[in-house]
Amino acid sequence: MALAANLEARVGRALEWACRALAYGGGLILVAAALVTVASIIGRFFLFAGLGPVRGDFELVETSCAIAIFAFLPWCQLRRGHVTVDVLVNQMSKRAKAFFGLLGDVAISVVSSLILWRLYLGFAEKFPYGSDVFRDVFRMGARPYYPETTYELELPVWIPYGLATIGAALFFIVSLYTVWRALNWLLSGQEPAL
Numbered sequence: 001m002a003l004a005a006n007l008e009a010r011v012g013r014a015l016e017w018a019c020r021a022l023a024y025g026g027g028l029i030l031v032a033a034a035l036v037t038v039a040s041i042i043g044r045f046f047l048f049a050g051l052g053p054v055r056g057d058f059e060l061v062e063t064s065c066a067i068a069i070f071a072f073l074p075w076c077q078l079r080r081g082h083v084t085v086d087v088l089v090n091q092m093s094k095r096a097k098a099f100f101g102l103l104g105d106v107a108i109s110v111v112s113s114l115i116l117w118r119l120y121l122g123f124a125e126k127f128p129y130g131s132d133v134f135r136d137v138f139r140m141g142a143r144p145y146y147p148e149t150t151y152e153l154e155l156p157v158w159i160p161y162g163l164a165t166i167g168a169a170l171f172f173i174v175s176l177y178t179v180w181r182a183l184n185w186l187l188s189g190q191e192p193a194l
Helices: 005-045 057-078 094-126 132-137 158-188
Strands: none
Touching: 005 057, 005 158, 057 132, 057 158, 094 132
């Protein structure tokens, strides 16, 4: 017995596609951050030749890493890539493994909802646009008096917050899906290999 097993499989395929695309995007962002770091180090090495470090390299790398982390979380949750205590789990029966997998997915869902909530509030606080009605509908609070930017490059801070919020939202959706999937696994008596 399973809860809408065919629908769960279709939703899983769609989420897998979205998570994979977001993870690839996060990987490209990390590659770009690494290239910025390499270019900055090479520029510092060749100061005598008139080169220099990339201006704002630390801001770019910091922002890129934050966005990439949230891009990877949905894929990690979908594939059950979080840290587990395998020494204990491997000694359990298949049904016990499925039960503790369900408990872990429920816990991740609670944590992902808190992360999404707090990140959205941070984004809303930094986002300088929108009418009062728009901001009220989306519970964004009052518009900031001065749009916050990074120190050196003066990049708007709301942009990385918004991109990270997209990753956090998909992470929350995937977390809810994995609870559904784990419940079906528990009802069937075992977890299939991912």
